[in-house]
Amino acid sequence: WRRRRKMVSRTLFKAVGDLPRRSRLVWRTIEVTEAGRAGQAERALDLFEAMPVKNQVAWNAALAALVDAGRTDWALSFFQEMPRRNATSYTTMIGALSRAGGAAATARARALFEELPLDQHNVFTWTAMVSCHVRNGEPDRAVELFVALYSEFFARGMLPNAHTFSSLLKACVGIRSLAMALQLHAVIVKLLDEGSRHCFVWNALIDVHAKLGALSDAEKVFYRMRYRDICSWNIMMDGYSRHKLIDRALELFRMTRKKDAFTWNIIISCLGENRLGEGALCLFIDLVRLDGHCSGNAKLSASIYTTVLHVCSVLALLVFGRQVHARTVKDGIGQSNISVSNSLLSMYSSCGAMNDLEQVFEEMMVRDIISWNSVIQGLGQNGLGRQALAVADRALELKMYNSNTFIAILTSCSHAGLVTEGLGYFDSMTEKHGVEPTLDHYISVIDLLGRAGRLEEAYDLLRKMPFAPNAVAWRTLLHSCLAHKNSVMGSIAAQELRALQPDCGGGNYERLVQGCGSSSTSDETLDGNEKSADHAPGCSWLT
CATH class of the missing domain: 1.25.40 (Serine Threonine Protein Phosphatase 5, Tetratricopeptide repeat)
Structure with missing residues (x-):
């Protein structure tokens, strides 16, 4: 498909010279856009610079190409050099800063949003800024922005769209406001239809009601939907799981025809978290049997392995855990996935298998602070205090530690009776390592x-x-x-x-x-x- 696409593109671009001037401009703009989507920022800018005439669409296409290529700083410099900017320019730049993340990027995005005169805004700039606040952990500011501008934009006939509502519903979860969610629900019913194109909005409604305690409202939305996708089933199932309604979650799981990895992960987690570990492992075995022989996306994923290993850890099922470990190696995610590796460390620690724990740790391609803490805690709790402190010293030397690292160290010293060593680590926390007790x-x-x-x-x-x-x-x-x-x-x-x-x-x-x-x-x-x-x-x- 990609080869055919390239051949068609080359054939079309060869004929650009024979096209009228306006059409040539359109095709050159398309070339810039395609280069950006392919991650070729330099080529996109070269094509843009080679254009004899550059209109606003061309400038916006070049900006979008830099953003698509992930060159946010370059895109910001280019944005500032643009001779003219419109709402599309601001929307693209705000979206780029939103994806970049961080307080500084969010503040810069808000400054750009306020820089554009109010009469030049459209629903896309509004939605981009709301989404930026939600995405970067500022749901309260997203709601404040929506409320502050809603009446003025409504008077101009500028109404929020499905993406605006989707971001706002996530904000309601962030600020734990069921009242706001209910008001948005009413507006959504008034402004949007329940067609398949807006399915993700109704899914967000199910999610917000379930997470904020209004499960009956979540059920009403789910069962009244004319079109449901796999996300609808998964979100409703997750809602039942959150409210510990295991029978309803299982019933919905059986009713779901095209199960994906999230479907299996939700139900396995549901059973595991509600002390039905054996049932969770039976479902995992069913999934293993289906692997390679089922349609859809119901494959063994890292999140499913992490959940199953946690169940093995709680139930101290060493033999079963070792077989799960073997499957992760077979699927090629045992050593490369840090989440799965950390779960293996926790499982072997709970089962007292220190040789396996050390082997997994040494074979890990990447280690984070959780990895180091798990090994220290595991060795210490299983009576190997000296070995735990040896690993702790390596972690401290590599600056791979946090507050929990010292909890693990002190616990290891406590179990091994290493009082002098433990007091030494405690005294060095603030002065030597900058961690406040x-x-x-x-x-x-x-x-x-x-x-x-x-x-x-x-x-x-x-x-x-x-x-x-x-x-x-x-x-x-x-x-x-x-x-x-x-x-x-x-x-x-x-x-x-x-x-x-x-x-x-x-x-x-x-x-x-x-x-x-x-x-x-x-x-x-x-x-x-x-x-x-x-x-x-x-x-x-x-x-």
Whole structure:
């Protein structure tokens, strides 16, 4: 198809010299546009410069070519050099800055929007700016812009279109405003028909109602639609999943004729998140059986593998998880996809398979901070504190760390009894690594000291930390007191817990403390052995 397209283009462009002047201008403009779509920014500009006559359409085509090629900075310079600009020019440039992302780009886009006189705006400039705010995490500003200009534009006969409404509905989700969504719903019904061309607007309505708690309204929109695409079914199914209506989600899944990867991912996630992991894995096996023998886009995707590996992690299904790992390698996404690799790390960590965890980590083509944190946490929780700290030192040296990295380090030190090392990392957080300790870090140190029997130091740190102690902090100290049979300090922790959580069985804590002198209470620790509770059906089908 591409070869045929090139041949046709060459044949047509050879005849350009024989065309009238106006037609030659049109064809040269088309050439500029095609070069931009192909990502050839330099060629597009060369073709534009070679044009003997340049009208506004040609200038806009050259600008769009730079934008299509992803050359936003170049496009902005070109935009500023344009002798004349119209609404199309501004729409193209605002769209480019929107895709570039970031607060600076959004601010520049808004400045361009306000630079254009109000009487020269059209629905496309308006929609582009609304979409820019939504896309870059400013849904409140998108709504404010729409409300501020709606009456004036309406008086001029300039009405919002389907794309405007679609962006605004996303903004309603961002600001959690069901009232705004209901008002937009009324306007959409008045201005748009329910034809297939506007299907994505009705899909957005289903989504916003489901996410903001009005599931019955979402159902009304879905079942009244004359035309539904696969997104309609997926969004409605996701709505049922969010509201934990598993039976309805499954019924809709069975009714969906042309299932794609999102359809399978939604239902597998739905079952997995609602403690129906075995059912989720059975559906995954069904999908594996269909792979290569089904129509449509129902293929094994990275998101599906990530979901299934999470289920394996929760259920500690090591053998099944290994077979899923084998499938990812077979499909060529095991090492190259960072999300799948991180899920493998989490799964092997939960199953206690440290050799597999280290192998996956070493074979990863790209690692992010989550990868490093997962390995540190996994090694530490499975009794390999020294190895965890060795990995932590590599992460700190490579600047691949964040606040959670130090939680993983302190937890590893706590499980391994490495008190001196843990306190050293805690003291170096701010001065050496620029990470401010949070309440969670202090609780981790309290646990570190408490497990080692240094209860007075743990209590002293709890009282002097720059945060008000919460129930987790007092419960951490209480567990250490029970483990080391310190009834005096344990009574203090139990009383504080009872004051913070009067309806959560504070008396039970006090009875535990009273009996800790005679009963042997000890922490349950994990050994390094692999867990092998594999009862998932049909494991042999995976490979």
